[in-house]
Amino acid sequence: MKFRPLHDRVLVRRVSAEEKTAGGIIIPDTAKEKPMEGEIVAVGDGARDDKGALVPLDVKPGDRILFGKWSGTEIKIDGEELLIMKESDVMGVVLHSNNARKAA
Secondary structure, eight states, X not given: OOOOOOTTEEEEEEOOOOSBOTTSOBOOGXXXXXXXXEEEEEEOSOEEOTTSOEEOOSOOXXXXXXXXXXXXXXXXXXXXXXXXXXXXXXXXXXXXXXOOOOOO
């Protein structure tokens, strides 16, 4: 796939929804909520500040993020459903032990 978002937008792939509850009950597709966690696939170059200087984004491809339930615009690229959203719609980066970023 060849796609690069513009400015302060990011391209996100949703993580797969849970198939079972903690108690082992299988959730049918019609009852599943869309997950609010995803992986950054591509990022734009950044936004411009008041003086015209480029401000790079805080997220990078490969980051796992959390976003709002109604965030972004759903699109389909090469048959894959993805989201495009502004970086400001991202609520945070999920940190794992293998993620080099440290919580501020």
